[in-house]
Amino acid sequence: MLGALSKLLTDVTAAPLALEVPGVDEVRSTRAEMVDQLSDYVIPRLVQLEAPLLTVVGGSTGAGKSTLVNSLVGEQVTQSGVLRPTTRSPVLVHHPDDAEWFQPDRILPELPRTKAVTNDVYALRLAPSTGVPRGLAILDAPDIDSIDAANRELATQLLAAADLWLFVTSAARYADQVPWDYLGRAAERSTSVAVVLDRTHADAVVEVRGHLARMMTSRGLSDSPLFTVPESAVGEDGLLPREAVEPIRGWLRDLAADPEGRSAVVFGTLDGAVRHNVLRSHVVADGLDEQLAAARQLHDDATRTYAEAVDLLRRATADGTVMRGEVLTRWQEFVGNGELLRSVEERVSRIRDRLVDQVTGKRTRSAEVSEAVESGLQTLLVEQLEAAAEAVYRSWSSVGAGRALIASERGLDRASRDVRVKAERLVRDWQAEVLELVRAEGSDKRLTAKFLAFGVNGIGVALMVLVFVSGSAGLTGAEVGVAGGTAVVAQKLLEAIFGDQAVRRLAERAHTSLVTAVEALATAESRRYLDLVSDPAVIEASQARLRDAARRAEYARHIDFLDGETAS
Template sequence: MPSRLESALTELRAAVSPVRLPLVLPGAAEKQATVREITSQLDDYVLPRLATIDAPLLAVVGGSTGAGKSTLVNSLVGRRVTAPGVIRPTTRAPVLVHHPLDSRWFIDDRILPGLARSSGAAADSRAIQLVPEDTIPAGLAILDAPDIDSVVSENRQLAAQLLAAADLWLFVTSAARYADAVPWDFLLSAADRSAAVAVVLDRVPPQAMQEVPAHLGQMMTDRGLGESPLFAVPETTVDATGLLPASAIQPIRSWLASLARDSASRAEVVHRTLDGAIAALVRRAPTLASAVDDQLEAVRQLRDEVDHSYAEAVRTVGVQTADGTLLRGEVLARWHEFVGTGEFFRALEQKVSWLRDRVVAAFKGEPPGAGNLKVAVESGLEALLREQGDAAAERAEASWQAHSAGRELLQRSPEDLSRSSRDFAVDTARTIRDWQGAVLELVADEGMSKRSRARFLALGVNGVGVALMIVVFAHTGGLVGAEVGVAGGTAVLAQRVLEAVFGDQAVRRLAETAKEELDSRVEALMSQELLRYHRILDGLGLDPEQAVRLREAADGVERARAEGLPRSAGNGEQQLPAGEERRAIEAPTVRQVDLQTGSAEGPNDIVDAEIVEERPASQRGELR
């Protein structure tokens, strides 16, 4: 049954894995890489190691191109098991060397489940070549990784993946390149998550054996790796099989053998690295949550900006369809035609009531000009809606252009969002026709229920309908009387005509209803245009609850980690308190002494070919 810590880490993976940061924001690409790194760390190392805490210690040998990793691995094993060379990159597929008794730990996908297993040399970098070798003590496995600075990107990625799956980093650099930036990026990453690290400084010229290792040791101290062992391998020649002299790598072989032989020391190394990896995951998860928050905030901002653009279009149309703006031009000319030239306006001030009766009496059946007026209203209203729709699109597009994430979305969109959609003109015409139809239905329902039905029938549905539309277009403009000009006179006359049919209260109610109907249809029309932007934002797939889940999962892991890591798969109740490692890697069981000074090696002291061990050779249990 999974431990509480395993369950918490599984929940963390479930929270991290689906995180997507699609908007181009500062740091988003780095945080998206963090998603991959966290899931890979959990899959390749943390969860498999927790489930098999007794598995052999995995030491991954990594480093820069030409540092001598493969030569070191071959020399530690005592024969050529991985191919060094002068043509770079040389390491094609990772090679894992282990004791035959430990084969069961590596033939399945316990670690690095995404990599296939091979028993022979493989050119496929996504396969691990397994090499059983009885010169490797049981409890230890050595993996030769590709170059961390390989010219092949797949090799660099694989090297990083393998190092992240290591219990112990055996980091190889050379006297000529130990200060390079790329190796230090990896070493600082190791320091950040308290990984167990040992550094091998290879190919040190004899005359620089004191100066160069000391300088590297100081750099390690300054960067948080002051307690990590540092081994200096002198520049020397290899034998006919390409192996280094035994004396050159004896301290490394002995130190690794001591870890393999001592189960307690081996367990401490595993627990230190595992606990450090879990702690790093707990620290990084909230930064992902913050990145998700940033994405959601950017989406909210982008959405608000386009919403505001189209809300302004709806507001403008609402104002200009009620303040008399439309009562001019073609609409005004057709109204004149409809009511019988300008004598109505000349007489309006003096004889409104007489004019009202005359108009009503004059119209028998469908009045002439009603159809033309209806078309003029439709045309004027359509021009207004199209103008405001285009203006809203321009404002929305400009607001996104001012935002880096918005610019990226505009570039990716297959549609030109700087203008209205191709269907907008057709949709606008349909919206207006539908509104006019609704107005006609409205007056028809009202007219047939009134005692003034004869007057209604005399004007006809179209005549009454267009008169109501005229009233709507000046409904909230406060136009009362001829002194406000032609627009006011037009609206007042239309209102008087309608009052003669329906009465004043009914006219106000009908005008309010018709205006609300128009505003509602205009809002729906603009909303349809606005959906183009919303669909883009919704298509990003951002989950508003994702940040909450990340933080809760990280808190759950931290609480479970505080209870301690299991000491043994077979005895889960024995726990190692988080953060209380015994520094097995810094203080190996085999104590090493410099014969020239007689002093014991402390943290970050240089271990070179001159150093031997205090114990007799028969007790060293070293690599043979």
């Protein structure tokens, strides 16, 4: 049981509920209540079954809880007053010899301990007193209907950590809806409950008690004890007359002294808590369906949009698109018109003359082509990545979960701030790689006239031009489009140096390298969106683990609790 519930706590805590989908607030609330009860009560109680019976005294504002606790103990251990909320921090009263059971690593481990009076809502004040028998602890909780939200939240948490809930109400408040909502939850989870009708005038006891008893029966609490504390004046010591609370005091004392009775209360409440949390874990798992559907939609939108951008760039870098404008102009200036290389073998010396400025150190034509390629390719990349970012932003803005995510991050309607720098680096790195391919392929041809005529840079830009039109059929003027016959020049020049098979291999490797780099950049850009939402596979796996943990916990409950009770 302990292992199964520890696993359940881990899995329900990890359940991804980050997306703002319909009903998510209720599911988050259910998860929070599960985490609180499992970590505050169920698991600590399983570890220390011999610990004192924890009786949490809770109820409505002004019901007299603190006065009742003081009167049961026989001394002032918790403060009461006229200001609301009267109980500002929880007070746990225990026998001095039971102090070890309430150390910070035990029951309610997240609440810091103190022995001083404090207004810190989340500090648990320990108050040892011999007025409490060994084996019993009484916790004075904040009002369940407090005007202070922190008090209400803590009251709910403390009541979920109780072995026994001593619910205190009054003739004026017993029919209020809020207390009965809590009592309904107690009945659902089989929490042991005793009800105290406090501050009831003698003339109204019979009528009010009878009505309250009927209400308890109709809400599944017919087996819960019902005590009545008559309207009484407190003494100078601030306590109710002893006889007014003696029935409750005697019942608690007898319960503490009876190991079997105390165990029955503990196991009854513990079994109910386990059963209830197993059921609620399926509620959380069901809630992940909405998370999964929303995550898939958002994830698919972003992934598809950037995949389309990569596909467009893959085609645009091979269909002649890059060979427009400045790139085409510089390339034509570099090689001349299409007739210049009609016979490469005959025109090597003429081309060498055209490229003489490479040797003299002047600005080269090949460098101008390379710069034009860099600028054109960079612009193409940035434009497509900007368009992809805008498309994802529009898509996510159309659904609630997406709107909440993009509202949490600035700049998601555009590509990343440094996308232009990244694109520039990508193009330069790719150009350097192309030149390295040329060097490696021409390692045994560097002394030939054709290689010397153009040099590594000149051959490199020719290879880039060929890559940009490699998707065009046949590389002829009509088919290449904007590149025209200049692409034929690049192909013939490269074939004259390396041979046709090597040229095809070089062009394919260069284009594959470019596409790979583009994919990496697009993936990095898409992560700006995808990192905001859990991977659907992660949500699905979390949901499966949670359901499995719930099944294992229910199985362990039957083995450890129900089968054990049958055997006994």
